[in-house]
Amino acid sequence: MKYAYYPGCSLESGSAAYDKSVKAVIEQLGFGLDELDDWNCCGATEYFSQNELVATSVIARNLALVDDRHDQLVAPCAACFLNLKKTDKLLAEQPKIRGKVDQALAAGGLRYRPGRVQVRHLLDVLYTDIGEQAIKAKVVQPLTGLRVAPYYGCQIVRPLNGFDNPEYPMKLDEMFTWLGAEVVDYPVKAHCCGGHMTQISEENAFELIRRLLQSAADYRADLILCMCPMCQLNMDMYQGRVNNFFNTKFKLPIVYFTQMLGVALGIDMKKLGFGKELVAAEPVIRGKLEGQTAAATK
Amino acid sequence: MAEKIGVYVCHCGSNIAGKVDVEEIAQWAGENLDDVAVSRDYKFMCSSLGQQMIEDDIKKEKLTRVVVGACSPHLHEKTFRRACSNAGMNPYLMDLTNIREHCSWVHKDRSLATEKARALISAAVQRVKHQEPLEPMYVDVNPATLVIGGGIAGLQATLELADAGYHVYLVERLPSIGGHMAQFDKTFPTLDCSACILTPKMSEAGQHENVTLLTYAELEEVSGSVGSFKVKIRQKSRCVDYDACTGCGICVEKCPRKVLDTEFEAGMGNRKAIYMPFPQAVPRVPVIDQDSCIWFERQKCRACEKLCPTDAIKFDQEDELIDIEVGNIIIATGWKPFDSKKIPQYGYGRLANVYTSMEFERLCNAAGPTNGKIVMRDGKTVPKSIAIVHCVGSRDDRHNPYCSGICCMAALKFGHLVLEKTDAEVYSFYIDMRTNQKNYEEFYQRLLGEGMRFVRGKVSEVTDAARMPTEQGKLIVQCEDTLIGRQQRYPVDMVILMGALEPQEDARELGLKCGISCSMEGWYTERHPKLDPVATMTDGVFVAGTCQGPKDIPASVAQGAAAAARVAGMITKGKVMIEPIVASINEQACSGCKICNNMCPYNAIEFIEETETSRVITALCKGCGTCVAACPAGVITGAHFNNKQIFAEIEGALWDALQPAAESSSQAETVPASAS
Numbered sequence: 001m002k003y004a005y006y007p008g009c010s011l012e013s014g015s016a017a018y019d020k021s022v023k024a025v026i027e028q029l030g031f032g033l034d035e036l037d038d039w040n041c042c043g044a045t046e047y048f049s050q051n052e053l054v055a056t057s058v059i060a061r062n063l064a065l066v067d068d069r070h071d072q073l074v075a076p077c078a079a080c081f082l083n084l085k086k087t088d089k090l091l092a093e094q095p096k097i098r099g100k101v102d103q104a105l106a107a108g109g110l111r112y113r114p115g116r117v118q119v120r121h122l123l124d125v126l127y128t129d130i131g132e133q134a135i136k137a138k139v140v141q142p143l144t145g146l147r148v149a150p151y152y153g154c155q156i157v158r159p160l161n162g163f164d165n166p167e168y169p170m171k172l173d174e175m176f177t178w179l180g181a182e183v184v185d186y187p188v189k190a191h192c193c194g195g196h197m198t199q200i201s202e203e204n205a206f207e208l209i210r211r212l213l214q215s216a217a218d219y220r221a222d223l224i225l226c227m228c229p230m231c232q233l234n235m236d237m238y239q240g241r242v243n244n245f246f247n248t249k250f251k252l253p254i255v256y257f258t259q260m261l262g263v264a265l266g267i268d269m270k271k272l273g274f275g276k277e278l279v280a281a282e283p284v285i286r287g288k289l290e291g292q293t294a295a296a297t298k
Numbered sequence: 299m300a301e302k303i304g305v306y307v308c309h310c311g312s313n314i315a316g317k318v319d320v321e322e323i324a325q326w327a328g329e330n331l332d333d334v335a336v337s338r339d340y341k342f343m344c345s346s347l348g349q350q351m352i353e354d355d356i357k358k359e360k361l362t363r364v365v366v367g368a369c370s371p372h373l374h375e376k377t378f379r380r381a382c383s384n385a386g387m388n389p390y391l392m393d394l395t396n397i398r399e400h401c402s403w404v405h406k407d408r409s410l411a412t413e414k415a416r417a418l419i420s421a422a423v424q425r426v427k428h429q430e431p432l433e434p435m436y437v438d439v440n441p442a443t444l445v446i447g448g449g450i451a452g453l454q455a456t457l458e459l460a461d462a463g464y465h466v467y468l469v470e471r472l473p474s475i476g477g478h479m480a481q482f483d484k485t486f487p488t489l490d491c492s493a494c495i496l497t498p499k500m501s502e503a504g505q506h507e508n509v510t511l512l513t514y515a516e517l518e519e520v521s522g523s524v525g526s527f528k529v530k531i532r533q534k535s536r537c538v539d540y541d542a543c544t545g546c547g548i549c550v551e552k553c554p555r556k557v558l559d560t561e562f563e564a565g566m567g568n569r570k571a572i573y574m575p576f577p578q579a580v581p582r583v584p585v586i587d588q589d590s591c592i593w594f595e596r597q598k599c600r601a602c603e604k605l606c607p608t609d610a611i612k613f614d615q616e617d618e619l620i621d622i623e624v625g626n627i628i629i630a631t632g633w634k635p636f637d638s639k640k641i642p643q644y645g646y647g648r649l650a651n652v653y654t655s656m657e658f659e660r661l662c663n664a665a666g667p668t669n670g671k672i673v674m675r676d677g678k679t680v681p682k683s684i685a686i687v688h689c690v691g692s693r694d695d696r697h698n699p700y701c702s703g704i705c706c707m708a709a710l711k712f713g714h715l716v717l718e719k720t721d722a723e724v725y726s727f728y729i730d731m732r733t734n735q736k737n738y739e740e741f742y743q744r745l746l747g748e749g750m751r752f753v754r755g756k757v758s759e760v761t762d763a764a765r766m767p768t769e770q771g772k773l774i775v776q777c778e779d780t781l782i783g784r785q786q787r788y789p790v791d792m793v794i795l796m797g798a799l800e801p802q803e804d805a806r807e808l809g810l811k812c813g814i815s816c817s818m819e820g821w822y823t824e825r826h827p828k829l830d831p832v833a834t835m836t837d838g839v840f841v842a843g844t845c846q847g848p849k850d851i852p853a854s855v856a857q858g859a860a861a862a863a864r865v866a867g868m869i870t871k872g873k874v875m876i877e878p879i880v881a882s883i884n885e886q887a888c889s890g891c892k893i894c895n896n897m898c899p900y901n902a903i904e905f906i907e908e909t910e911t912s913r914v915i916t917a918l919c920k921g922c923g924t925c926v927a928a929c930p931a932g933v934i935t936g937a938h939f940n941n942k943q944i945f946a947e948i949e950g951a952l953w954d955a956l957q958p959a960a961e962s963s964s965q966a967e968t969v970p971a972s973a974s
């Protein structure tokens with residue numbers, strides 16, 4: 001198996017912390033991810049409902065760019081992952097669309113046979129392909145004492161993803177038990193964060209975000225782990241506004257799961273993109289982990 | 299002398315004629331196949347008129363062989379064999395070739411299906427010429443019967459036979475008979491007390507002079523066949539001397555080790571390391587659970603042994619293998635509950651006050667861990683509202699596609715019990731309400747009147763994530779009420795999951811031992827779904843109750859009685875016919891290599907030391923043909939399936955390929971024309 005890497009637009013801008021931490025973690029685990037040359041935007045959540053044919057073609061271009069040496073395409077962003085996966089399936093099952101997309105690709109000198117590339121989410125690759133043994137072997141800073149709330153969002157766990165229970169996913173939960181963290185099994189881990197609802201109806205979006213923060217706080221989580229730039233943005237950037245709106249006092253850091261995985265692997269926090277989040281994560285993490293070390297040395 | 303063959307091609311209404319040009323094939327066979335004296339088609343060959351036609355032809359035309367092209371031999375081989383013998387022909391000179399299940403039902407293209415039917419008929423005609431007259435054998439039916447599973451279905455079968463004067467070995471793998479019914483408080487729709495109607499049957503079976511009760515025992519192996527099965531039963535060690543024990547119960551009372559009872563109490567209560575599952579257990583002989591007993595753990599205690607007034611405790615007792623011989627077997631091994639943890643969004647195992655239906659049965663039960671008080675897991679709070687979720691693991695293609703049939707009714711029963719015992723509100727979340735047996739719909743109407751609330755919709759999740767102050771500390775059931783078309787949230791104190799009935803874990807394995815098969819899901823396959831629901835494809839093996847598919851108590855009892863009636867019929871008749879389709883060894887040519895001896899899956903081959911040759915024990919042989927293929931000297935013949943017959947059949951099937959070249963190409967061209 002050889003992995004091509006599709007970072008997606010967000011990782012180049014708003015969620016540079018995700019990009020940075022993915023790269024650091026991958027390097028630490030001694031694992032190759034080759035970034036696609038000249039990839040383009042996946043159309044995010046909206047494009048499919050605007051113009052299905054164009055959206056499919058634009059996404060198919062990324063699949064077609066995967067060269068013969070790679071058979072896996074890894075996406076860290078939930079929306080990119082879903083779009084790529086959905087497109088591959090659509091092309092396989094709907095010959096009509098496929099015919100047109102083939103034409104569009106041919107105009108750019110490209111070809112794609114559905115199923116040639118396996119689209120994978122980064123979590124799946126880390127969980128399944130690298131696996132418990134290899135990851136545990138590299139843990140130098142167990143996350144003992146840290147209460148993490150894994151948040152999957154609603155896009156990674158659609159039934160077509162094929163690697164976790166779509167109704168109640170557990171793979172990220174499991175991975176963080178490998179790292180020694182106290183994993184919070186809270187009920188809303190796969191509920192929607194509202195996506196772009198903040199741009200359409202703030203009140204509704206705030207309510208969706210509040211539910212997530214509330215449940216994690218009820219279960220006494222120290223922080224929430226994300227796997228999608230959109231989810232991270234909603235819960236982190238809007239946390240202050242949610243607090244104002246509902247008169248609540250949430251102060252939950254929202255970090256990418258790769259950042260915390262990086263901490264466990266002993267990577268310097270600076271290299272993991274910490275500090276970019278609005279609700280600061282570093283003090284919480286350091287407080288918990290150092291408290292733990294202090295207790296241990298006593 | 300050339301044979302005179304009659305060919306009969308059946309329309310089966312439109313079942314065959316819809317896809318196969320039956321008339322054309324019959325005509326073609328009459329005109330083109332050697333030795334065919336008569337060839338006819340008919341609407342329903344199996345009707346009495348159809349059979350009469352064959353009989354008349356045999357007599358009038360002096361037919362020596364008959365080929366019928368119709369349905370599966372499973373259905374009508376016996377019918378047509380009988381017709382032939384009525385007309386004085388040896389029935390084994392008839393061949394029934396299947397152009398329905400193997401042809402018309404599975405093909406779409408009419409002309410291709412017709413060609414396949416033509417090849418099948420041609421094959422049968424060639425084969426039948428080489429068939430030989432055979433004489434069936436008759437064996438005595440051993441009047442003793444083995445019943446596996448002591449639930450209500452198995453008990454019913456046992457008592458019917460025992461009362462009719464026949465001996466029954468009842469094998470139950472748990473320490474007591476009774477099955478799931480013993481765990482219930484009340485039974486729908488009449489609300490009789492479950493124990494009151496079950497325990498009389500249990501003690502009757504326990505004391506019946508014609509019943510040998512083997513509890514805490516399992517089937518090890520079966521050999522032989524209908525009429526004379528040889529069965530090995532493993533009697534697991536109870537660590538208690540069955541005969542010496544008086545059932546006083548002192549040992550249980552004094553045993554210091556308490557463990558969670560995940561069997562009878564469904565995890566709601568405790569039992570001791572030495573235990574009888576419930577007060578009315580039959581037999582009243584306890585069992586030591588070696589995994590929890592202190593003596594087996596660290597060689598301490600032996601309190602039970604010290605206190606037993608009859609010295610019945612035997613720590614070193616070992617499993618015992620018991621050999622029995624029976625004529626028939628009834629399998630009544632029941633069901634097991636769906637594991638509700640497989641639907642994590644319903645929170646079972648994570649949210650304390652989510653219960654399975656079996657847990658709730660124990661909670662309601664006056665003899666249960668709370669003496670029938672409906673309280674939450676804290677053991678004291680009475681719930682103010684209860685949600686009952688239907689179809690958990692049933693009617694769900696991620697788990698089981700089928701409807702479990704009983705859980706709507708069990709949900710109504712729970713509703714009634716809750717309304718009777720508490721002031722709680724009860725909500726039922728159903729997809730469809732399935733209440734289609736006698737007095738079931740009336741029970742539903744009764745519950746509507748009693749104030750149980752019904753929400754039509756599949757629950758999407760049960761959560762403790764409150765959104766509103768009224769939801770704080772509650773379990774919230776999220777569900778689309780499809781009658782008003784709205785997502786709704788119902789905060790409740792307790793949730794009951796109506797889990798599916800599933801086949802036993804070892805159903806397939808047990809079926810294999812007895813030679814019967816299971817459906818995709820693991821329910822035993824009956825001989826015919828409508829007309830023969832308790833027999834199986836293996837003669838002498840019957841099924842009864844929920845091991846054949848989900849059903850309620852009345853239906854399980856009916857099947858238990860039906861299976862017993864079938865067995866009683868066999869016993870009364872006294873003899874069963876055994877197919878003469880068996881292997882035989884040409885002992886003159888046998889080199890005595892013994893290769894076949896160990897190959898036979900039925901142990902039907904013995905070695906004769908004096909002559910140093912092998913011999914088939916005809917009564918045990920099932921005609922599987924394994925030894926025929928294995929014999930390096932080629933001296934074993936399978937009657938009715940010998941090489942000549944099989945090669946002739948293959949040649950017949952390839953009739954068009956075997957034509958001379960020129961002819962075969964013109965033949966191929968004329969096919970569409972003749973088919974039209």
Ligand SMILES: Cc1cc2nc3c(=O)[nH]c(=O)nc-3n(C[C@H](O)[C@H](O)[C@H](O)COP(=O)(O)OP(=O)(O)OC[C@H]3O[C@@H](n4cnc5c(N)ncnc54)[C@H](O)[C@@H]3O)c2cc1C
Pocket residue numbers: 446447448449450451452469470471472475476477478479482484485486487515516517630631632633634655656659704708711802804808842843844845849850851852854
């Ligand atoms: C919550 C709930 C409530 C219900 N309430 C009612 C009700 O009120 N009224 C009603 O009509 N129906 C009710 N039912 C349905 C009822 O449980 C079944 O109809 C009934 O149990 C079927 O009886 P059975 O003998 O087929 O199987 P079981 O009761 O399952 O008995 C099978 C027996 O075989 C034994 N066994 C299994 N495998 C082996 C083996 N390999 N070797 C030896 N022994 C073996 C088992 O230990 C068991 O004793 C309810 C079901 C549920 C889930």
Ligand code: SF4
Pocket residue numbers: 549552553554555571572586590591592593594598599600601602603
């Ligand atoms: S020896 Fe075992 S069964 Fe007997 S009293 Fe002690 S713990 Fe109980």
Ligand code: SF4
Pocket residue numbers: 538542543544545546547548549550583584605606607608609610611
């Ligand atoms: S004390 Fe002895 S006689 Fe009494 S129930 Fe126990 S084993 Fe049987």
Ligand code: SF4
Pocket residue numbers: 688689690692693700701702703704705706707729730731732796
């Ligand atoms: S009986 Fe009712 S609850 Fe049970 S599976 Fe069928 S429809 Fe669902």
Ligand code: SF4
Pocket residue numbers: 880881897898899900901902903914918919920921922923924925926936
């Ligand atoms: S055909 Fe041969 S192998 Fe098969 S049952 Fe008979 S003796 Fe045994």
